[in-house]
Amino acid sequence: MAAMQTRVIKQKGKHPYTFGPGHKVLARVRPGEVVTIVTKDCFENRLNSPEDLCTQKCVFPFLNPQTGPLFVEGAKPGDTLVVKIHEIQPDRDFAVTSLIPGFGALTHGAILNPAIPEDTKIMPIRNGEVVFSERIRLPYKPFVGTIGVAPEIESINTLTPGYWGGNMDCVETCPGHEVHFPVFVDGAHFFVGDAHATQGDGEISGCAAEMPARVTVSFEVIKGKKITWPRIVSDECLMVAGSARPLEDAARIAWRELIRWMVDDYGFTEKDAYYLLGQVGQMRVGNMVDPAYTMVAKIQKKYLKP
Amino acid sequence: MAAMQTRVIKQKGKHPYTFGPGHKVLARVRPGEVVTIVTKDCFENRLNSPEDLCTQKCVFPFLNPQTGPLFVEGAKPGDTLVVKIHEIQPDRDFAVTSLIPGFGALTHGAILNPAIPEDTKIMPIRNGEVVFSERIRLPYKPFVGTIGVAPEIESINTLTPGYWGGNMDCVETCPGHEVHFPVFVDGAHFFVGDAHATQGDGEISGCAAEMPARVTVSFEVIKGKKITWPRIVSDECLMVAGSARPLEDAARIAWRELIRWMVDDYGFTEKDAYYLLGQVGQMRVGNMVDPAYTMVAKIQKKYLKP
Amino acid sequence: MAAMQTRVIKQKGKHPYTFGPGHKVLARVRPGEVVTIVTKDCFENRLNSPEDLCTQKCVFPFLNPQTGPLFVEGAKPGDTLVVKIHEIQPDRDFAVTSLIPGFGALTHGAILNPAIPEDTKIMPIRNGEVVFSERIRLPYKPFVGTIGVAPEIESINTLTPGYWGGNMDCVETCPGHEVHFPVFVDGAHFFVGDAHATQGDGEISGCAAEMPARVTVSFEVIKGKKITWPRIVSDECLMVAGSARPLEDAARIAWRELIRWMVDDYGFTEKDAYYLLGQVGQMRVGNMVDPAYTMVAKIQKKYLKP
């Protein structure tokens, strides 16, 4: 894949900071065409040393810049957009992570306690590893933290995930997987950004191993197929990513949609799907730090024999 | 292990329905002694056909009977009790699961909607598999849904998990793993029950593949080591099981205690532990149906090199 | 007031369904000028008999139409917009309420239970009362359920409340009270709609006594005063309206901002403000049915003597 000749798409001018229908189209792509999208990291590549602090270098809400929107030919409201993620290459030789006051799973934005000190950590990416410290090396397992389409009438900041995708921070939006989105506007208006070299479940310290990247994808359109929340397909699993607060409501959204999928496409009764997921369903926390939390509900395809 | 001669401990008289200090000791065990504890399923073995409905055969709060308490010699308040789970054998040739009105992740107990119909499903256990249907077979992956010790002054119903363990419904309390509990009373007063032949993350339909079982365990006591929430150790991971509502608060408890563990026993700073868990920490939902939800926070031991 | 001659502002063309900066300005108003804004009800006045059902007459997300945006002369980003609500007159002789499947405090949108049947209820407004039934009359206590300004870059659907105001469904945004909003864009871009003839705390059945209305307001601008969440001032109280899920996070936002207000404008220490609110603070639930819940934190002005 790495040697593949693909069209490279870079942002022109300012990156979008919202998922919405109002942005000028950056590029038009045909179903089946493989393109490489150049993305910035969530800090717009502004944190390059431990001295660079997020609250000094970035200004809310101008965080988490996306590249897009891409207009996918033939995608119409009521269709499903399939995004195949082929490859994610770092576009810099290090990843960065940080502690931001009032942000993260082990703090809270509306308390009276003194803040945890702000901090920035640089982690070289080297030999297929992310160098956490002299002794701790993490495997390079890239994915895109933010990916999605334009809602019909809303424009949502890029820090928030929801029915349109967005900042799900879910490790399953990675090379080899397909991500399906409902299409709300003509051309779908696809956005992507916020690549991560690796991330733990929940992204609990608030940020992953953030990096600019080259994200190689292609698109398909399933005409007339209407879905409600982002779906992910791997070789082994069907998944749905629900986003809400509290975390159990994100999970309920994901499970409810997965049952709908099993009923509509695989012939299960609701009862049997529910029973089966109770015994073999899997869950994976995307993020539990963003304005909405993301929970992925999964089932292995081998069980889809009603 | 299966052929091992171990002392078999059966309940005498009524099973306890609470984790508390007030129950008469069932047996005394020495650290290192391997014992096999005979447990009933969460329905007290009363559901044996699809016609047996939970609300007709069982009476709240007399659900989820435990076997115990076992008095562990030498365990004193302020110590840590280590429970090594060696083996879980089904004590019946089928598992049972059910849909109970108002209970489960995709319903709610305080709504005005009509209930989902009550239902009972029998699943034979055969050849290392749980027979979900003619075509769907699930691997036999047993664990105990409920396991823990007596709180200091409280007696909590066996449907609820918390700092004492209890009904965590967490797949990690399985053969090969060690479970650590804080000791609150002399002898720890250990209880176990609610074995599951298999279960999905979150136990979302409300019940797992419930079975009576023979649970083979041994105990150790770590003198003077004070922990706050149940910990689990596998060959590969350290884990903490936090229980609360909403699910993110269960997670916060688990992560906070895991950081404490990494700081106290492995020399991490809080900041480095937090950063590291943000990149490689894992989460697993125990249950999201019981009176408190359970979330397991994990880290692989290979990363414990501060 | 009723006899006052004021400029009447009606929507031209389609009503906005989002709070956002992209709408064409409907009217320009000067600080101090009293204007009467004509609003439609949340169903766009389409439910006029028990036979008119929401899911048949309305199409999501085209619900809860607003009137606006009004450009307030002199309001700049970083200022505070003060909206004085003088009067709310019904623009029809009945209010309407409804039960919508999957919406309301005693149901849930992601469950497997059968839905509560959809229903529409007409309630005449007569002699200062809302006629619930032959025997039950409710006092006419009008307020606007949705009121706010444009966010800086986002456009949020009108069913959701947040830092910009929006669908707070809070009974305190009523005649006689002042509502303060942060200004994010030039002219503030003020929107209002969704008038209610009366409503219970939390709007638990999903809808209030919905009515089209004539809403008489005037504006002031506090130059250079930056606030973070909507504030409300009555003769007796200071209030903040926080919106989030779960409800306690909405409350935390409101309390945190109220303490900031007490510290900045009244000279309290954070500790004394916290202590005092613990003894005399009041809470009022706005809504607990919308995509974000709203909680109002209050303190009576008579206690503001640090």
Added chain:
Amino acid sequence: MAAMQTRVIKQKGKHPYTFGPGHKVLARVRPGEVVTIVTKDCFENRLNSPEDLCTQKCVFPFLNPQTGPLFVEGAKPGDTLVVKIHEIQPDRDFAVTSLIPGFGALTHGAILNPAIPEDTKIMPIRNGEVVFSERIRLPYKPFVGTIGVAPEIESINTLTPGYWGGNMDCVETCPGHEVHFPVFVDGAHFFVGDAHATQGDGEISGCAAEMPARVTVSFEVIKGKKITWPRIVSDECLMVAGSARPLEDAARIAWRELIRWMVDDYGFTEKDAYYLLGQVGQMRVGNMVDPAYTMVAKIQKKYLKP
């Protein structure tokens, strides 16, 4: 009332720290008999100056001592116990409140932030007022923060509220109001303590104006009437107190039970009760700091005309 001669009931020996069936009966009372119960404050009267800190003077879980249990003659499982609160007199000339690390609405117990400093504040009770400071006087509005009965098999710490009552910290359990509890054990086993001279909604700083008190009550038993959660009756309102987390689940419990009450005793249909509460129902936050939060749902009696 103050001059009334009543039997005075004081604890003998240690106060109970749990609501449970295992405590030795302190006194037997007949329905209709007026008794005065002597209670300690939640700190067992150990904080008497700003230098007395909770974490130094008290040891968890030995907090919030109750007086009881009182055996109410004739109360049997399945009955309802009615507690009429006649009067609450301070048993000391000051109230005390405190900030306890990790406890309170604007902090969290499982975060990494430094704690808010522990603090104790003494507030004289004088001339019908609680003296917050030289200039700020709060009205003396006493109620009991903790009141309830023994569960059937559980023993729950006195910091937690639930279906048995307990630490609801709800200002409606005050003189002039009746509180109804389900009876689970023979004699009901009534406990009371944790009197407050005043308190804000939610008790957000963690503690109210805590005081030892003399609580004058009498009891009635409604034979064969089975309720599920504590109910409160004032001259003007019917109320239900639900306790859970998150706060909206506490609210759902309360509203669901209030609808049941309106249907069973006042002839409403579920639909009409739901509609009516949507328009005139009221909510009051009891606590949002304890292990379960408490929300009170209310309706004014004047509307109970189906």
